[in-house]
Amino acid sequence: MEFNVQSLSKTFGEGRHARLVLQNINLRVRSGEFTAIVGRSGSGKSTLLRCLAGLERPSRGVIRMDGQPVTGPGPDRGLVFQNYSLYPWLNLAQNVAFGMELQGRFSRRDIRERTAYFLDVVGLGDRRKLLPRECSGGMQQRVAIARALAADPKVLLLDEPFGALDLHIRATMQEFLYRLWERTCLTAILITHDLEEALLLAQQVHVLAPNPGRISHTLAPNFDRQDLDNLRFSPSFLQQRRGLAMAMESVESCSDVPQGAS
Amino acid sequence: MITHAIRRWFSSEVLRSSAWRLGLHGTSLLLPLLLWLAVSHAQVVDPAFLPSPAQVIDSLWSMASSGILLADASASVRRVMLGFLLAAVVGVPLGILMGAFATIRALLEPLSGFLRYMPAAAFTPLLIIYLGIDEAPKIVLIAIGTVFFNMLMVMDAVKFVPRELIETTLTLGGSRRQVVAQVITRYTLPSIIDTLRINMATSWNLLVVAELLAAEVGLGKRIQLAQRFFRTEQIFADLLVLGLMGFAIDLAFRLLLRLTCRWAV
Ligand SMILES: Nc1ncnc2c1ncn2[C@@H]1O[C@H](COP(=O)(O)OP(=O)(O)OP(=O)(O)O)[C@@H](O)[C@H]1O
Ligand SMILES: [Mg+2]
Numbered sequence: 001m002e003f004n005v006q007s008l009s010k011t012f013g014e015g016r017h018a019r020l021v022l023q024n025i026n027l028r029v030r031s032g033e034f035t036a037i038v039g040r041s042g043s044g045k046s047t048l049l050r051c052l053a054g055l056e057r058p059s060r061g062v063i064r065m066d067g068q069p070v071t072g073p074g075p076d077r078g079l080v081f082q083n084y085s086l087y088p089w090l091n092l093a094q095n096v097a098f099g100m101e102l103q104g105r106f107s108r109r110d111i112r113e114r115t116a117y118f119l120d121v122v123g124l125g126d127r128r129k130l131l132p133r134e135c136s137g138g139m140q141q142r143v144a145i146a147r148a149l150a151a152d153p154k155v156l157l158l159d160e161p162f163g164a165l166d167l168h169i170r171a172t173m174q175e176f177l178y179r180l181w182e183r184t185c186l187t188a189i190l191i192t193h194d195l196e197e198a199l200l201l202a203q204q205v206h207v208l209a210p211n212p213g214r215i216s217h218t219l220a221p222n223f224d225r226q227d228l229d230n231l232r233f234s235p236s237f238l239q240q241r242r243g244l245a246m247a248m249e250s251v252e253s254c255s256d257v258p259q260g261a262s
Numbered sequence: 263m264i265t266h267a268i269r270r271w272f273s274s275e276v277l278r279s280s281a282w283r284l285g286l287h288g289t290s291l292l293l294p295l296l297l298w299l300a301v302s303h304a305q306v307v308d309p310a311f312l313p314s315p316a317q318v319i320d321s322l323w324s325m326a327s328s329g330i331l332l333a334d335a336s337a338s339v340r341r342v343m344l345g346f347l348l349a350a351v352v353g354v355p356l357g358i359l360m361g362a363f364a365t366i367r368a369l370l371e372p373l374s375g376f377l378r379y380m381p382a383a384a385f386t387p388l389l390i391i392y393l394g395i396d397e398a399p400k401i402v403l404i405a406i407g408t409v410f411f412n413m414l415m416v417m418d419a420v421k422f423v424p425r426e427l428i429e430t431t432l433t434l435g436g437s438r439r440q441v442v443a444q445v446i447t448r449y450t451l452p453s454i455i456d457t458l459r460i461n462m463a464t465s466w467n468l469l470v471v472a473e474l475l476a477a478e479v480g481l482g483k484r485i486q487l488a489q490r491f492f493r494t495e496q497i498f499a500d501l502l503v504l505g506l507m508g509f510a511i512d513l514a515f516r517l518l519l520r521l522t523c524r525w526a527v
Contacts (some may be wrong), residue, residue, distance in 0.1 A: 006518075010269070050284045053433055054433075055430075055433075057431050072432075073429065073432035073433045074432075074433070074435065075433065075434060075435030077433060078434070079429065079430060079433040080431060081426045081429075081430065083426075084424045084426045084427065084429060085424075085430045087427065087445070087448075088449070088526070089449070089451075089523065089525045089526075098431075098434065099435055099436075101435070102431065102434055102435050102436040102437075102440050102444070103435035131524075131525050132525075133525065144430075147434070148433075148434070151434045151435055153433075155350045196290075204435055223283030
């Protein structure tokens, strides 16, 4: 699997109201990679991810997956939103099974087995009968991840999946996602505004500078990730985080010039 | 959604104990009854205008034992149900489609928004000309009077389906058709049931209008006849039956909501 984004631009609106949100984005994600895209609010992260998912059409440029242009949403690209995305009338197991049922290419037995497997993977095997509203935010996000994985995508797209969770649960979920990625041959693209999260989890970190959104830095942090909780506070991690934060700051202060129509 | 939040807020304040709730419910029904008893007992109003509860029950009993009541009620229920079903079968799917597809909305919203403001009762002369004086005009009147409300209320409910839910479905491999049938419809089911419940009340209102025209049997017809003979106790009795049946149907809808949408109540 290879994801390839070539000179992607996205403009919302037309004429005088046109607003350039993404400018000339180039990206490449290979099979098995964990990529993070980090940027502050309004930089166009979600728009970029929605383009990758096929939910938004690029104004210019192409997105290819294994050479094929992406023209719309499809089951080869699983998506996890920040919240509101479980089907409230289905219990957790039914939520996980739903994608497979929609696709119609899984047998009854496959669906049953895969549902049980992925619920176990996210540690909710014994909660299968609960309704979403009976679950905490962290549990709901784990189910959303399990549901996306069970539908058998080639790449998992995550839009600030832990943004609504408190710090403690967030750390647990980051650990969870990282171990999941290690264990399975998952390809993941994670959107976040949290530098720490990006550096902690991803092999490739792309920084999206705002107005218009463009990739200003790309780095490949190389840490020993045996112990994420300690890594957060290790000097080399903190140093790299600080360096990146300063670099982002300097790019942003340059981009505060008024932007012309595209 | 908002009403749910408000309802929960209020209920958590006062109505947490079911004894309290039952007490209040009882009061809301018993108080008017006591008042009625007191007023008719004190004879402040001419009994010809305000019959006593006993007279009303007598009248109810005699209508029931002669079989008139059953004939009236079943004729009325049949009309309401057919008209209501017609409006539901047409209005709910159209409402869902209008909510889901901008093109269908653009096509139908102005028309239904406009037709909705034409009082259904005013259609009756036309309906009689077109459809005769049998059951058809009565049923169609009830359907016309509610179908546009069904469409617009269901359409509004569809707007509350979270965008994330629809987009998640598409990325899970769902087709647009599956999104409409399995996600939008399912998500709006509680609102659809509520819409139908509310428009059921309108159907009963229109029933009486419909029966005033030309009917042999029916609760509305009976009321009209009773007025001609100045039988106020019969009017009261029929009103009581209408109210009770409406109330029972309302409860049935609430029960249906509870049974089918445990996640939303
Ligand atoms: N459908 C749309 N129509 C018009 N403008 C849009 C649309 N979607 C996004 N935008 C604009 O594009 C810009 C980037 O939005 P986007 O949601 O991608 O940012 P983000 O980086 O995800 O922000 P956040 O961290 O707050 O989620 C915003 O200024 C937003 O107003
Ligand atoms: Mg966003």
